[in-house]
Amino acid sequence: MRLEEKIKKLIDGQAFASITRHVRSLFHRLFFPSPIKPKRIIASIEGHNRFHEICDRYGMEDPGEGPPKFLNLKRWIRRNAKRVRELRLDDQKRQRVLDLGCGPGYFLYICRCLGHDVLGIDIDEVPMYGELTQLLEVPRVIWRIEPFVPLPDLGQFDVITSFLTCFNEPIGPGLWGIAEWDFFLEDIRRHVLPNGRLWFELNRQSDGQPYSPALKRFFESRGARIDLYRVMFTSDRVARSSA
């Protein structure tokens, strides 16, 4: 994390919540080691010839920030294992998990290995994602999330996630604003089971921030817990504010 962000965290008072979260997680891990073994997960993917064919077809020496970066399993399986642990999906009974913009499907693959019931939503613009999700047997619905358009009827979920969220970046008039998020959150409520959770990890924008101050205030008014780029809701708090 950059020094600037650390200072900002201190200034806006998020430091305490963040430290508490990390300490709690550390203690939890000390007494309840995670069943996720990234090396084994990586081996289970590398064991497929098809994975190597995909690497031959799409891999490049320096993929930069393009989709082939996801072929670096060491980096992305570790990162997704961390996501699963942070959501405590490694020590919970079977959950229904929906991931919006699931990309290569690693997060859902780990969830599935843990016994959860998983589904991804994605557009079908990057053939490599289709091939990887197929290889990993991660079920995926092809659907473009658009402003002011309800999500398809896919049932209800205990956990709805979106990592490195891109659906709020339509080509055209810029990022989603408050009206778009308000519609989206109002709609998504019907897909969250009682005691369910929403967990978004927003991308940094050109100014280095994941959201404008107004959007942050809006998320908070809807009951979000915010930790830097993470915006998290529980099912009872995603409701439209009474104001």
Ligand SMILES: C[S@@+](CC[C@H](N)C(=O)[O-])C[C@H]1O[C@@H](n2cnc3c(N)ncnc32)[C@H](O)[C@@H]1O
């Ligand atoms: C940067 S990738 C992140 C992949 C994955 N979530 C991860 O973090 O490993 C963004 C994903 O969002 C998907 N995406 C972009 N715009 C979308 C939209 N409007 N609706 C659904 N998915 C979208 C892309 O196809 C891609 O899979």
